[in-house]
Structures are given as structure tokens and as C-alpha cells.
Amino acid sequence: MSAPLDLRGDVVKLLHALIDVESVSGNETQIADLVEQSLQPFGQLTVLRDGNVVVARTELGRSERVVIAGHLDTVPIAGNLPSWTTHDSAGKEIIWGRGACDMKGGVAVQLSAAAALVHPRRDVTWVFYDNEEVEEFRNGLGRIAREHPEYLEASFAVLCEPTNARIEGGCQGTMLLTVELTGVAAHSARAWMGHNAIHDAGPVLQRLSSHQSQQIEVDGLIYREGLNAVRISGGIVGNVIPDRCVIDVNYRFAPDKSPAEAKDYVRQVLDGYPVRILDVAAGARPGLDQPAAAEFLRAVGGQATAKLGWTDVARFSAMGIPAVNFGPGDPTKAHADDEFCPADDVVACRDALIRWLSGPSG
Ligand SMILES: [Zn+2]
Numbered sequence: 393m394s395a396p397l398d399l400r401g402d403v404v405k406l407l408h409a410l411i412d413v414e415s416v417s418g419n420e421t422q423i424a425d426l427v428e429q430s431l432q433p434f435g436q437l438t439v440l441r442d443g444n445v446v447v448a449r450t451e452l453g454r455s456e457r458v459v460i461a462g463h464l465d466t467v468p469i470a471g472n473l474p475s476w477t478t479h480d481s482a483g484k485e486i487i488w489g490r491g492a493c494d495m496k497g498g499v500a501v502q503l504s505a506a507a508a509l510v511h512p513r514r515d516v517t518w519v520f521y522d523n524e525e526v527e528e529f530r531n532g533l534g535r536i537a538r539e540h541p542e543y544l545e546a547s548f549a550v551l552c553e554p555t556n557a558r559i560e561g562g563c564q565g566t567m568l569l570t571v572e573l574t575g576v577a578a579h580s581a582r583a584w585m586g587h588n589a590i591h592d593a594g595p596v597l598q599r600l601s602s603h604q605s606q607q608i609e610v611d612g613l614i615y616r617e618g619l620n621a622v623r624i625s626g627g628i629v630g631n632v633i634p635d636r637c638v639i640d641v642n643y644r645f646a647p648d649k650s651p652a653e654a655k656d657y658v659r660q661v662l663d664g665y666p667v668r669i670l671d672v673a674a675g676a677r678p679g680l681d682q683p684a685a686a687e688f689l690r691a692v693g694g695q696a697t698a699k700l701g702w703t704d705v706a707r708f709s710a711m712g713i714p715a716v717n718f719g720p721g722d723p724t725k726a727h728a729d730d731e732f733c734p735a736d737d738v739v740a741c742r743d744a745l746i747r748w749l750s751g752p753s754g
Contacts, residue, residue, distance in 0.1 A: 560676025679714020
């Protein structure tokens with residue numbers, strides 16, 4: 393067992409300590425133990441443990457509660473442990489190693505702020521969960537939402553995934569669908585006796601490539617949609633007219649649409665073709681019109697932008713809790729072998745959370 397984490401000390405040292413506890417998805421017990429034990433001494437927190445999910449709550453009877461969540465797992469290591477430090481040309485400290493960006497920087501921010509916020513003006517539920525980087529059914533936050541939804545009750549949620557320390561509101565929904573075209577197989581020497589399913593793909597691809605994706609404003613943020621063929625398969629052998637061609641299509645849709653509306657939209661665009669929906673995940677509205685969100689925006693400063701990928705904020709949204717992403721590190725470095733996190737981002741995010749939540753009760 394490693395020494396307990398020092399939550400009151402330097403948040404950048406804390407980030408190093410977190411990275412150095414390997415926690416590839418499925419192997420989070422050690423880091424969850426450490427997080428649980430490190431939070432226990434703080435009298436303002438009630439600490440709960442459920443599997444490898446750790447929940448720490450203040451119980452101050454405030455009129456409002458917010459959830460601040462982050463996952464403890466990482467994608468597999470790639471020769472990037474233990475952590476190390478470099479300095480950029482401006483002399484700024486950069487922390488490297490698996491999870492630096494996605495998202496132990498965010499976890500360090502949560503832990504440091506949880507320790508510092510003894511009398512937050514809103515009650516806070518700090519959530520640390522497992523298995524975010526793997527199949528949906530293993531996701532620790534999803535499990536808690538199903539089994540103990542009361543743990544997550546709140547009027548607003550922040551997910552500390554990397555956003556370059558800026559607020560990214562909501563997230564887009566995503567849908568996977570196929571268009572399966574069927575023809576009639578024949579010897580290619582007698583092509584007129586068959587019907588070429590691959591040739592039928594032409595007009596479908598044409599419709600997709602000429603489709604103008606929408607830019608949609610939701611609660612003041614602009615979401616840029618995308619409807620794209622992402623894979624195509626068909627054909628048997630060099631002398632056979634193919635009787636089957638399958639086009640896989642991905643639709644990223646703005647959070648003003650429900651999954652049902654997104655399905656209708658795609659069926660309309662691809663009207664006349666056999667569309668089959670394989671999978672759909674709802675997006676999440678940014679909820680920046682909520683008072684807690686507006687104060688959060690003010691405390692962080694800068695301009696909020698739309699989150700374009702899908703993140704666990706959608707889970708909060710499904711529970712009726714508006715949610716934003718806000719955390720240290722460049723999201724395009726998540727999962728990269730050379731992932732890193734600027735020390736300044738970690739400090740800035742920690743300080744912003746403390747600014748937002750400290751002070752007398754409202
Ligand atoms: Zn992540």
C-alpha cells in the first residue's frame with residue numbers, strides 16, 4: 393500500500409502521485425483505496441465506497457448541491473509510467489505520463505479542492521469512479537446511477553475531463569447506423585443477369601457527401617453536427633457481381649435533439665434507403681441558464697464552448713442534471729502515448745472550483 397496522498401499539499405505533486413499508481417481500467421482497486429483513505433480524515437466529508445467508486449459528500453444542509461466527478465481509470469500504459477516533468481520554452485512545468493491528461497489532472501483538482509473546501513457555499517458530492525475507458529456496461533458512474541441514484545442527486549454537475557481549463561458545455565449525441573444495399577449475384581461475364589449492390593452505394597454516398605451538416609445553438613453554445621460514412625464493405629471475389637454492400641454511418645447530433653428526433657432526422661436525410669439504427673447515445677444540454685452554472689461561468693471566466701464529443705455528462709443529463717466539462721489538459725491529448733498536462737492548468741482549475749464554491753452559505 394502506498395503512503396496516503398497529501399491532499400493539502402502541492403496539487404502538482406499530487407498529480408504525480410496519482411499518475412504513478414497504475415490504474416488501467418479494471419485495475420482501480422489500489423487507487424480507489426488511496427483516494428478513499430486520503431479523504432477520510434477530512435471532517436467535512438462523509439466518505440462512501442461502493443466497489444471501486446468513492447463518493448465523498450459534504451452534509452451542511454445547504455439549499456443546493458452540486459456533483460463534481462472524475463474517473464480513476466486510464467487506457468493501457470505505453471511506456472509512459474512513472475510520470476516525469478519537463479519545462480516548455482516559456483519555463484512552464486509540464487507533467488507527462490499515462491493519465492496526466494485523461495484524467496488524473498482532473499482527479500488531482502477534485503481531491504485538492506475537496507480537502508480545501510471546508511465550508512462550501514453549496515453542498516458538494518465528489519465522485520471518483522472506475523471503468524470509464526471501457527465498455528459502457530462496466531462504467532462505474534453508470535452503475536451508481538442505476539443502483540444508487542440518490543448518491544448523484546444534485547442541481548448541477550461538473551465533470552473534470554480535460555478541456556484546457558475552459559468550460560465546455562453539454563455534449564453531442566452520437567448514433568451508429570447502417571445502410572444495407574442488396575442486389576443479385578451473377579458471374580461478372582454475364583453482369584446483366586445480376587444487380588450490382590456496390591454500384592447502388594453511389595447515390596447513398598452522394599447524398600451523404602452533399603448533406604450540409606447543421607450548426608445548432610443550444611443554451612447559447614454552438615454545436616456543429618456531422619453525418620458521415622465511416623466504413624463500407626461489399627464484394628465477394630473478382631469475377632462475381634456483388635449482391636450486398638453495407639455502409640456504416642455515424643451521426644453526431646446537437647443536444648437539442650432527443651435520440652428519437654435524431655433517428656427521424658437521419659431517416660429523412662436517407663429517405664428511400666434501408667436505414668438500420670445500431671446504437672444511439674443521447675447528448676446533453678449545457679444547462680448554462682441554471683444559477684449554479686452561471687456563477688460557475690463567472691468564477692472561471694472566459695467563454696464557454698460546446699463539447700463536441702460524447703462524455704459522461706450525458707449520464708447526468710439523463711438524470712435531469714445539467715452538466716459541463718471542466719478540467720486541466722488538452723482533450724486532443726487524451727489517450728495519446730505522449731499525453732501530458734500543464735501544471736498551470738491544474739492549479740487554475742483547482743483555484744476556480746474553490747473560488748466558485750467557497751464563501752458563506754447563500
Ligand atoms: Zn476521460
